[in-house]
Amino acid sequence: METMGAILAAGYGTRLRPLTHHLPKPLVPVAGRPLLAYGLDALAGLGIGTVGINAFHLASALRAGLADRREALHIVEEETLQGTGGGIRGIAAALPRGTLVVINGDALFDFDLAPILARHRARGAMATLVLRAVPADAPFGRVGVDQGGRLHRIAEISGPDADRRTLRIGAYTGIQIVEPALIEAIPPGPCDILRSAYARRIAERAPLYGDFAREDGVWLDVGNPARYLAAHRAFLDGRLPAPHLPPPDEAGRRIAADAEIAADVEIEGEVAVLPGARIGRGARLGRGTFVDRGAAVAPGAALERTVVWPGALARGTLCDTVVLPDAAPEGGR
Numbered sequence: 001m002e003t004m005g006a007i008l009a010a011g012y013g014t015r016l017r018p019l020t021h022h023l024p025k026p027l028v029p030v031a032g033r034p035l036l037a038y039g040l041d042a043l044a045g046l047g048i049g050t051v052g053i054n055a056f057h058l059a060s061a062l063r064a065g066l067a068d069r070r071e072a073l074h075i076v077e078e079e080t081l082q083g084t085g086g087g088i089r090g091i092a093a094a095l096p097r098g099t100l101v102v103i104n105g106d107a108l109f110d111f112d113l114a115p116i117l118a119r120h121r122a123r124g125a126m127a128t129l130v131l132r133a134v135p136a137d138a139p140f141g142r143v144g145v146d147q148g149g150r151l152h153r154i155a156e157i158s159g160p161d162a163d164r165r166t167l168r169i170g171a172y173t174g175i176q177i178v179e180p181a182l183i184e185a186i187p188p189g190p191c192d193i194l195r196s197a198y199a200r201r202i203a204e205r206a207p208l209y210g211d212f213a214r215e216d217g218v219w220l221d222v223g224n225p226a227r228y229l230a231a232h233r234a235f236l237d238g239r240l241p242a243p244h245l246p247p248p249d250e251a252g253r254r255i256a257a258d259a260e261i262a263a264d265v266e267i268e269g270e271v272a273v274l275p276g277a278r279i280g281r282g283a284r285l286g287r288g289t290f291v292d293r294g295a296a297v298a299p300g301a302a303l304e305r306t307v308v309w310p311g312a313l314a315r316g317t318l319c320d321t322v323v324l325p326d327a328a329p330e331g332g333r
Contacts, residue, residue: 001180002098003117005043005051005071006091008174009036009062009105010078015224016106019322024055026105027065028228029309031235031242032274032292034065035222039103044071046101046113052091053105056081085191092183100183104174108231110240111217113175119211120177123149126201127182128209131170132219143170145210151202154194170212173219181206225322232290232307236270245272259291262299277308295323 009026019028026036036053043051052074055062062075074094082090088102101117113130120128129151131143144153144167152167172194185197202208213219218239222231234240236252246254252270255261259273262281269287273279277291280299288305291297295308298315308314311325 002050002096003046003048004095004098004100005040005046005048006088006095006100006102007036007039007043007051007053007105008084008087008102010054010056010081010087016222016228018324019225019228024061024065026053026055027061028222029292030108030222030228030231031240031245031272031290033244035108036062036066036105037069038108039105040066040069040071042103042109042113043101046117048101050074050095052076052095052100054078054082054087054091081190083190083192085186085193085196086189088178088193089183089186092180097180100178102176102178106222107174108220108222108234108240109173109175109213109218111213111219116211116213117177119149120209123209124207125177125209126179126206127198128177128211129154130173130175130177131210131212132173132217133212133215134169134171143172143210144168145170149209149211151198151208151210154198154202168212170210173213174221182208226320228322229288229305229307229320233270233288233305236272236288236290246274 016025027034040051050072054076056078066073076090076094092100116130129143142155145151146165146167152165182197182201185200186193187196218234220227220231220234222228235242246256248254253267254272256273256275258275260278262279264282265279266284271285271289273291274293276294278296280297282300283297284302286304289303290307292308292310294310296313297303298313301314302317303314304319306318306321306323308323309325312323314323
């Protein structure tokens with residue numbers, strides 16, 4: 001069967017407001033690219049050329065925003081929000097029957113999915129959840145697997161043999177690999193796939209697995225403005241790969257050759273200034289500042305850990321802030 005991709009990108013992006021007032025969350029710019037591009041790149045790294053994407057809020061903008069992608073993209077617009085279960089069910093219905101590598105649209109990560117997909121196939125798994133290692137008492141450590149990786153517990157859902165086994169606890173990354181037999185267990189209507197299809201199949205002792213990403217890997221949930229700012233810092237300090245950005249100098253500054261920067265501008269540490277950006281006289285760009293394409297920083301402005309969107313103008317003294325076009329700065333704390 002063919003292996004295809006699915007990205008869950010529906011929803012209002014409520015926690016990320018006001019960044020999502022005028023753009024759907026998948027198109028919010030992160031380090032100079034739409035957020036969704038990173039998930040598509042991860043799927044492309046597996047040789048996947050067919051991807052389904054569910055959409056809801058400002059769904060019509062997605063096609064234009066992803067027009068430069070080479071994949072065969074199938075946008076599935078939801079009239080009402082369907083949750084993770086209904087979302088995957090709708091995407092699967094729009095694609096040929098086959099294996100789906102599913103990624104939550106707000107996840108950023110640097111680990112390779114190829115070995116995880118290979119183990120999924122070798123095990124004959126019906127589904128595999130990609131996990132992060134966390135302490136056993138971590139509040140988000142809600143998935144339990146045995147020594148062979150077999151899934152026995154998801155949150156409050158336990159399989160028939162869970163109490164007789166010593167389980168390794170992990171946190172779900174929002175990445176999963178699912179086969180048609182798992183998708184067929186998703187009930188009609190909006191639902192959570194873990195509490196519906198997984199709950200049913202775990203009770204049936206189906207071959208469900210959890211596979212841990214490498215422990216030194218980076219995983220970030222771009223779920224709110226504070227995490228949005230943290231994602232930019234991860235790109236700037238090299239924790240996430242950024243081949244699309246200007247290469248850093250010895251001080252970590254990523255400055256595009258055609259950016260317009262006044263001679264007396266002070267730039268400290270890990271900062272990015274992309275093509276077409278303009279930095280006025282006497283401005284200071286502190287660590288963690290990202291000035292996107294065509295953005296501007298007013299003369300005398302002082303920025304620290306601030307992201308300036310394309311076409312936006314940053315004025316005054318700003319810290320832990322996202323500056324949007326034609327809008328007042330919005331805090332990220």
